[in-house]
Amino acid sequence: MSELILAVEDLTVSFDGFKAVDGLNFYVEKDELRVVIGPNGAGKTTLLDMICGKTKPTAGTIKFKYRDLAEMIEFQITRLGVGRKFQNPSVYEDLTVFENLEISYPQRRGLLGSLLFRRDDALLDKIDEVAGLIFLDEVLRHKAGQLSHGQKQWLEIGMLLMQDPELLLLDEPVAGMSAREREQTAQLLNGISKGRSIVVIEHDMAFVKLIAHKVTVLHQGKLLAEGSMDEVQADERVREVYLGH
Amino acid sequence: MQTHIESSSPARAAVANVGRSRGFLERWSFAILAVLLLAALPLSLDVFRLGLAAKFLSLGFCAVGIVLIWGYGGILSLGQGVFFGLGSYMMAMFLKLESTGADSSAQALSSFFGSSLPDFMVWNSIEALPWWWEPFHHVWFTLPAIVLLPALLAFVLAYANFRKRVGGVYFSIITLALSAILSIVIIGQQGVTGGVNGINDFRTFLGVNLDEDRVKIAMYFVTCVLLLACVAVGRFLLRSRLGKVLVAIRDREDRVRFSGYDPALFKAFVFAVAAIFSSIGGALFTMQVGLASPSLVGIVPSVEMVIYAAVGGRLSLVGAVYGAVLVGAAKTFFSENFVEYWMYFIGVLFVVVVMFLPDGLAGLIARVRARRSKAPTPATAPLATATGVAK
Numbered sequence: 340m341s342e343l344i345l346a347v348e349d350l351t352v353s354f355d356g357f358k359a360v361d362g363l364n365f366y367v368e369k370d371e372l373r374v375v376i377g378p379n380g381a382g383k384t385t386l387l388d389m390i391c392g393k394t395k396p397t398a399g400t401i402k403f404k405y406r407d408l409a410e411m412i413e414f415q416i417t418r419l420g421v422g423r424k425f426q427n428p429s430v431y432e433d434l435t436v437f438e439n440l441e442i443s444y445p446q447r448r449g450l451l452g453s454l455l456f457r458r459d460d461a462l463l464d465k466i467d468e469v470a471g472l473i474f475l476d477e478v479l480r481h482k483a484g485q486l487s488h489g490q491k492q493w494l495e496i497g498m499l500l501m502q503d504p505e506l507l508l509l510d511e512p513v514a515g516m517s518a519r520e521r522e523q524t525a526q527l528l529n530g531i532s533k534g535r536s537i538v539v540i541e542h543d544m545a546f547v548k549l550i551a552h553k554v555t556v557l558h559q560g561k562l563l564a565e566g567s568m569d570e571v572q573a574d575e576r577v578r579e580v581y582l583g584h
Numbered sequence: 585m586q587t588h589i590e591s592s593s594p595a596r597a598a599v600a601n602v603g604r605s606r607g608f609l610e611r612w613s614f615a616i617l618a619v620l621l622l623a624a625l626p627l628s629l630d631v632f633r634l635g636l637a638a639k640f641l642s643l644g645f646c647a648v649g650i651v652l653i654w655g656y657g658g659i660l661s662l663g664q665g666v667f668f669g670l671g672s673y674m675m676a677m678f679l680k681l682e683s684t685g686a687d688s689s690a691q692a693l694s695s696f697f698g699s700s701l702p703d704f705m706v707w708n709s710i711e712a713l714p715w716w717w718e719p720f721h722h723v724w725f726t727l728p729a730i731v732l733l734p735a736l737l738a739f740v741l742a743y744a745n746f747r748k749r750v751g752g753v754y755f756s757i758i759t760l761a762l763s764a765i766l767s768i769v770i771i772g773q774q775g776v777t778g779g780v781n782g783i784n785d786f787r788t789f790l791g792v793n794l795d796e797d798r799v800k801i802a803m804y805f806v807t808c809v810l811l812l813a814c815v816a817v818g819r820f821l822l823r824s825r826l827g828k829v830l831v832a833i834r835d836r837e838d839r840v841r842f843s844g845y846d847p848a849l850f851k852a853f854v855f856a857v858a859a860i861f862s863s864i865g866g867a868l869f870t871m872q873v874g875l876a877s878p879s880l881v882g883i884v885p886s887v888e889m890v891i892y893a894a895v896g897g898r899l900s901l902v903g904a905v906y907g908a909v910l911v912g913a914a915k916t917f918f919s920e921n922f923v924e925y926w927m928y929f930i931g932v933l934f935v936v937v938v939m940f941l942p943d944g945l946a947g948l949i950a951r952v953r954a955r956r957s958k959a960p961t962p963a964t965a966p967l968a969t970a971t972g973v974a975k
Contacts, residue, residue, distance in 0.1 A: 413841035464593075
């Protein structure tokens with residue numbers, strides 16, 4: 340077994356008594372591409388929210404590279420190397436695609452640093468590389484607000500890639516994309532999964548098959564099953580709650 | 585070769601020639617403003633009107649700051665009067681102490697009471713100068729304090745709120761309350777603040793008579809240069825990476841945290857910068873109008889400052905200066921001729937701007953320009969068909 344990058348243990352969060360995530364154990368290895376599936380309300384998005392600091396857990400631990408994330412706030416977790424893409428594409432619509440990528444560059448994020456920040460060749464090369472990967476190299480000067488829904492999804496993935504995170508958390512990255520765009524995204528994710536770990540929440544089973552190394556199934560905040568796509572699909576309980584209908 | 589480089593690096597192509605895509609007015613707006621302020625106005629106005637312009641320009645400092653925090657940072661402050669007032673009162677305290685020391689009748693009065701006190705303190709039976717007045721005997725304390733004290737107050741206040749994620753309309757209400765509190769405190773503590781009357785009746789700054797025409801003209805130029813400097817500082821901030829982060833915070837503060845920034849720090853910083861601008865404006869106002877008054881601290885002037893920025897265009901630093909001068913001039917005109925209607929006028933003005941000109945005068949100019957650059961296409965097209973038919 341290769342080294343763990345993320346270890347979530349006994350994780351619980353309750354909202355007014357409702358346990359959205361309930362005693363969950365969840366481990367991700369280095370270089371792994373994990374897909375989390377489960378019916379609506381299974382706690383998938385809440386799990387990602389807790390890893391990236393958006394929601395504070397009620398109990399349990401989240402360790403990233405053996406460091407406890409529970410005491411940190413969002414930007415500190417981000418600086419540690421965790422990148423998060425949200426369900427609805429969250430890009431800075433009033434900035435250009437170029438500026439969206441530039442702002443995500445993980446250097447000089449302090450006050451004075453950002454005031455005195457100057458573009459250098461390393462940044463421009465990085466933007467070239469990422470813009471090519473996310474199929475947006477032709478539209479760098481466009482305002483992000485003018486992009487199509489699918490392009491915004493790509494841009495947000497690109498913003499994460501600029502940060503060079505060791506762990507990427509992607510919440511429904513192909514929602515609202517055409518079949519062709521889904522295929523391109525699958526290639527993109529397979530390409531970038533080398534050298535980093537990725538956790539993807541997805542509903543589209545055809546897409547999951549294209550990318551998943553391993554699949555985790557959540558149900559009512561608890562782990563229902565975990566394994567390869569074939570194993571999970573063969574599991575009776577999974578078929579019952581999720582795949583069977 | 586050139587095209588080869590650009591096609592191999594879309595990023596470099598994207599940053600090249602950005603300036604060329606901007607229009608004439610956008611590129612030269614700062615220079616046009618400088619020519620207007622430093623040449624056109626002084627050449628066409630008499631000393632009295634120039635003094636009036638300087639008064640409006642002093643308020644323009646606040647409007648420039650509001651463009652930064654509201655237009656770009658998304659923080660609507662209804663309390664810029666607080667920082668204007670701090671600058672104004674600190675300058676007034678210094679001037680008052682200087683004129684008290686120089687004036688023989690004031691000295692006679694003061695020595696009768698045992699210490700050298702400003703006249704209004706004597707009238708209010710204050711027997712000793714409060715300790716916090718003492719440092720304002722010195723110009724080397726007063727001038728840095730005008731810059732640093734409001735900045736410190738603004739930063740601490742804003743950071744404490746933003747860190748706790750108090751923002752939006754709640755922060756606006758806090759600033760509103762702050763301006764109400766400060767004006768109430770000033771009015772209530774008449775003995776040490778001058779109360780409703782404010783602090784007035786001072787003549788000299790470091791021995792220079794502020795009533796002389798040539799000093800007034802010099803002060804006008806000082807005001808213009810400092811105002812242009814503030815606009816330039818604002819431009820520098822907005823063009824830096826910090827400016828982009830600010831826009832990102834305005835549009836999606838939650839997302840910015842996940843880009844690895846601390847939004848509270850950025851918002852508090854720009855709020856402090858706006859406070860410095862306001863305070864400098866307040867100090868210049870007091871030097872030129874000869875008055876520090878609670879009527880420039882409270883809610884009404886604070887809201888008026890927001891209207892200056894809205895009329896000029898809340899995304900335009902240069903526009904804010906025009907907004908302050910135009911609305912200020914309109915205010916003078918209306919309050920001279922139709923005193924009781926002034927408040928209605930400014931209310932209607934605000935509603936009209938918000939409904940029809942959300943980006944103010946600057947937005948109007950941009951819209952006209954966009955229409956004109958599109959205009960040739962439909963105009964030439966019918967001509968072409970007409971000649972085609974004629975053939």
